[in-house]
Amino acid sequence: MAAVVVVHRPSAGGGRTVTVHAVPLGLAHSDADVIEFLRRAGLENAEDLVLGDSPHIEWRGAPAHEYAAG
Numbered sequence: 001m002a003a004v005v006v007v008h009r010p011s012a013g014g015g016r017t018v019t020v021h022a023v024p025l026g027l028a029h030s031d032a033d034v035i036e037f038l039r040r041a042g043l044e045n046a047e048d049l050v051l052g053d054s055p056h057i058e059w060r061g062a063p064a065h066e067y068a069a070g
Contacts, residue, residue: 005049007034009061010070016062029067 007028008017015027018037025037031050038046049057062070 003056003058005038005043005057007057007059007064010066010068012069014067014069016067031065 004020006019006022008019010016011027015029015033018025018028018034020038020041020043025041026033028034028037034050035046038049043049048054059065
């Protein structure tokens with residue numbers, strides 16, 4: 001199963017683009033930003049998805065929860 005939420009690799013200036021079904025939600029600089037983007041997109045239990053080990057979220061290009069410049 002493909003991940004619904006993708007947290008992309010850190011950008012050169014820091015932060016990671018977050019997408020849901022390939023639709024960009026914003027540039028996150030922390031887990032709190034990711035959670036807020038997902039809540040605004042209507043995903044329930046957003047905190048559980050971000051902070052847990054969910055098959056529905058994929059962290060690309062850097063370890064989970066790291067937002068520093070790439």
